[in-house]
Amino acid sequence: MGYSFTLRRATVSDAALLSQLAEQTFREAFEAIYDPEDCRRVVESSYNVSKLQNELADPDIYFWLAFTENEAVGYLQLEPNKRIQGVSGSRPLWLHRIYLKKAWTGQQVGRLLMEKAFRHAEEQGHDVLWLTVWDQNPGAVRYYERWGFRKTRYVNFPLGSENPPTDYLMQRDMGRIxxxxxxxxxxxxxxxxxxxxxxxxxxxxxxxxxxxxxxxxxxxxxxxxxxxxxxxxxxxxxxxxxxxxxxxxxxxxxxxxxxxxxxxxxxxxxxxxxxxxxxxxxxxxxxxxxxxxxxxxxxxxxxxxxxxxxxxxxxxxxxxxxxxxxxxxxxxxx
Structure with missing residues (x-):
């Protein structure tokens, strides 16, 4: 069965919906891997409604929601001109988050969100799109490599434990070269x-x-x-x-x-x-x-x-x- 998906820019009024979606997708991705208490702290600190309301009100933070009919199935978060050590380019764009519900993997939702990230980067004149991904998740690493992202550094991911997991910093050059x-x-x-x-x-x-x-x-x-x-x-x-x-x-x-x-x-x-x-x-x-x-x-x-x-x-x-x-x-x- 084929599904039809749409994207729309999220607004402050979507904070509660985004909070639920972000918590569900984060837990589906990491709860079986990381310490439950660490996951709880991340959810409470990063995905609470108040914090998301502030981020949604920030004109320099971009959220898009992916829907099929009335169900939100994924989201994308982009932040311009943020960088950490290892990010090149004069106008980098941070692909901060790209998540979708586990039940909707393989249904082209990820492609829809990634293509939106590319279009936004090109329209806004960004020369680099960058992200971080857990280095022990080879499937995700290969997925980003297929989109043209390459490894540039390793990054400590702040989950709160004494021995935090490490991510690969990956970036994709935008433009002709x-x-x-x-x-x-x-x-x-x-x-x-x-x-x-x-x-x-x-x-x-x-x-x-x-x-x-x-x-x-x-x-x-x-x-x-x-x-x-x-x-x-x-x-x-x-x-x-x-x-x-x-x-x-x-x-x-x-x-x-x-x-x-x-x-x-x-x-x-x-x-x-x-x-x-x-x-x-x-x-x-x-x-x-x-x-x-x-x-x-x-x-x-x-x-x-x-x-x-x-x-x-x-x-x-x-x-x-x-x-x-x-x-x-x-x-x-x-």
Whole structure:
């Protein structure tokens, strides 16, 4: 059976309805996971009618309610120009909450709310949309990744316990130029762009083929990530982040198409890769390269990478330079 859904902007008169909806959806999402007393405190402090009346009266806080007939089944809360450490962009938009009743999952309510968030961000000129999501909820993390959000930090979630859970900070770039996490539609571009530059300067080696022909096995399933730089919907660059040991990651397979080089896209990809390393709590990021790649080496040095002795058994004949960047940033608080 198909259902028809509508959205409308919530007003102060909706405070009681929103309070009931917010409490129900929060409990459905977290009560089986978190301590009941912590959940009770969050509900009482965040979803009481008085607090929601104040937020609904604030012109800089936007709520939308999703309905099917007369039943409210989900809601969206957006707040402009709020940021925490790790959020980039000059005009960020916080996707503070997006919840729907458990009974209505899989009925396109989430899509309706997310598309509304995107339209609002674009209409209001925001360059980044960001949110936080529990890092132990892989289904939710994958859901946001499919919408183009990428991990940038980890955040302590204030539930009130002595050992609060941690969230991923995730953000989606708005506009024509975006960095997105791995998507199957762009899998072949990862191989194509890397084969192009490797064959231009060097000879393709066995480790190259392993990563490029089966990135799922050798990168993604190991807890790594492949990032793509899009101009509109065309891939113009890519980079991989590969776990390589306790608390460290390798930055690898950085490639930008020739006609877009020299425009800062390599730097943007490196920064996005380092964001991912922060989100995974890496303490250092290393890379291996060749001294003939002057432009790339200058980029790494400017970002703070320092040369070290080349470890044994690197696996690449072409490697004659090894560099590492130590990461010292701790978790943010939401």
């Amino acid at each position: 975006r960095v997105i996490p791995f998507h199957p539609d762009y899998r072949s571009d990862f191989a194509r762009l890397n084969y192009q530059w490797i064959e231009h300067y060097f000879t393709v080696e066995a480790p190259d083929r392993a990563y490029l022909e089966n990135p799922e096995k050798h990168i993604l399933e190991q807890g790594g990530e492949i990032l793509f730089l899009l101009e509109d919907d065309t891939v113009v660059g890519t980079v991989a982040m590969i776990p390589s040991g306790p608390n460290e990651m390798e930055l690898a397979k950085l490639a930008v198409i020739p006609e877009k080089q020299g425009q800062g896209w390599g730097k943007k990809l490196v920064e996005a890769g380092l964001d991912f390393a922060h989100a995974k709590r890496a303490s250092s990021v290393w890379l291996s390269t060749n001294s003939k790649l002057d432009t790339a080496i200058n980029l790494y040095r400017k970002r703070g990478f320092l040369e070290e002795a080349i470890p044994e058994n690197m696996g690449y004949v072409r490697v004659n330079l090894f560099m590492r960047l130590k990461l010292t940033e701790s978790a943010s608080s939401q």
